[in-house]
Amino acid sequence: MSQPLFLLHEHRLDRNIVESAVTMIETVMKRNVERHIFKKRKKSFPAGSILFVMVPDDDFTAWLEHIKESETTIVILPYEGNPFQQKSFLIPAKIEEAAALAASESPHTIRTYIRCNNEPTIRCITIGESKWIEQPEISEVVKNLFSMRLRGIHVKTAKEQEIKTAALMVEAGHETLLNRSRSYFFKASDNQCRRVSAVIYAPQSILGALKLRLFLAHRKREEAENLPPGIGTVKTESLTVTTPDSQPLPVICNGSKSETHELLIESVPMKAAIVTGEEKCVSAEEKESVRIQNIPVDSDLVAFFSKKPLPFVPIAAEEAFAELFRKLRESAVMKRAYLVLLLVSVLMATTGLFQNSSPTIIGAMILAPLMAPIIAFSMGAIRFDETLMRQSLRTVVFSIVIALAASALFAWWMPFNHVTEQMAMRTHPTLLDLAVAIFAGIAAAYGYANSKVGESLAGVAIAVALVPPLCVSGIGLGWGSWSLFSNAFLLFLANIVGIVVASGAMFYLMGYASRKYASTAFFIKLLMVAVIAVPLWLSTRTLVAEERIYSEFSRIAAVRFDDKSANIRLMRVVKDAKGLHAVVTVTVQGSLTPEEKRLIARQIKSRLGEDVGLIFNFREIY
DSSP, rough: OOOEEEEOOOOTTTTTHHHHHHHHHHHHHHHHHHHHHHHETTOOOOOOOOEEEEEOOHHHHHHHHHTTTTTOOOEEEOOOOOOHHHHHHTSSOOOHHHHHHHHHHSOOEEEEEEETEEEEEOOOOEEEEHHHHHHHHHHHHHHHHGGGEEEEEEEEEEOOEEEEEEEEEEEEEHHHHHHHHGGGGGGGOOOOOSEEEEEEEESSSSHHHHHHHHHHHOOOOSSSSSOTTTEEEEEEEEEEESSSSSEEEEEEEEEEEESSSSEEEEEEEEEEEEEEOOOSSOOOOOOEEEEOOTHHHHHHHHHHHHHHHOOSSSOOOOOHHHHHHHHHHTTSSOOHHHHHHHHHHHHHHHHHHHHOHHHHHHHEEEHOOTTTHHHHHHHHHHHTTHHHHHHHHHHHHHHHHHHHHHHHHHHHHOOOOSSOOOHTTTTTOOOOHHHHHHHHHHHHHHHHHHHGGGGGGHHHHHHHOHHHHHHHHHHHHHHHHHHHHHHHHHHHHHHHHHHHHHHHHHHHHTTTHHHHHHHHHHHHHHHHHHHHHHHHHHHHHHHHHHHHHHHHHOOOOOOESSSSSSEEEEEEEEEEEEEEEEEEEEEEEEEOHHHHHHHOOOOOOOOHOOSSSSEEEEEEEE
């Protein structure tokens, strides 16, 4: 006996569409079909019937509760009113192709549906900040990155496995739907076509959230053996999501927004079978799958992420966190090894300054241990750790006194009293030096917090150069030169301020301090920057004036006379008590008369201004 065929359609559906659907069904199935107006509560059909349905998504979803005990086969026919049915059950876009699914010898079917707090659904359910994943433009996502924070949630599976975590959102739905839409988070071999699947989104930094959102935007389809950071997945018969605090969870189910303290998402078995375009299930083994190694489950981490906005970069693990503070506390205390390295680096740097030797000075920079207590002081400042601040500040001040005394005695003892080029380089600090110190502070903080890049701290020490300007200050003391001492010590202070401010900000962004303490400390540090920036700006003005001289000289190529041409080249710009002077080399075939030399000087003065002095070096070629 052949199976009876029924077409159930909504009452508003155009008659021509209904007639066309009947014709296509009868052509494919090769027998007559009986048409009926769809009624949500009608559930009595002969056993073995095939029900072709053309009804809106909401009506179909509610109907599942009434038809689930009917031993029938449901075939969804596509039309404009059921886009979610087409998506959820992978229904072909043409009616004849959808009807052909039922005509095959062994059609693929699904005998379960999902309920969300007892409400049937064929869509994905989102819990939490769904805007983060729904916003199509990355620019919109970036705007909200710095206000992102995770919510503490408790997730319990059908087999009573409890997951206490902090997440931005949870996306759940029928296994077939979520496996298809998020195939890059699930293994094909784990597909069972009957459970609840869930993806837990828990990025643990702003960079991690942005990277994860970019990953989703590219919609990679390959299956993931290893889940990306910040992603956890669960497959189970039922899923209970609760909030441990008094704030309800925002939920979107069937397109409607609501709030709840507890959400039950469960897979409901049916006697009715829904024909689907899905491939056959890979495995029939029933088991629960929980993959949570990449989301926070440690109680301390959950508490941290639940109370604070996301840090800018990922924070270290608890072991690394403890290791960082152990290392910083050790760095804050002056020990014998520290004192030996400090003295050796100071003496080496002072010798290199007198030698005018860059390699010697670079070696002293690498040996110098002064960066460590400064970084420790920065951490103590943003956490208001009085012990750490006091110990590190004592070490820094004592180091400065030792370095100044040692280099002053060295300069007093040496039979030289001229300023070398390496010394002069450290007597004109500018805002650019402060910028270098800020970048070095960022790198140093990240290096101390991340042992994988710790070996790069030698490069940071070279870049910021703490000891050489301190030694130049000491040489100034030894010679009794206030200008040499003050200018070099200003550079040293600029380096310290830049490192303290930048490393403190970096530690905060990595999640090592609360906003309350960090904001207060940061305000104080900004005042320090403002104070140090004033004299640096005055020095920077000189640098800008020098740049103007270089720019003007680029337009002066040669000066022509009746029978010869003089090539003009700016060698350098020097500054002394009388102002700026351009050191100029003039090359000419033959010789120049005094009047011709004055003519060259007047032409250059007309471009540079009378306030810039000229130092000429005439080279005559015969």
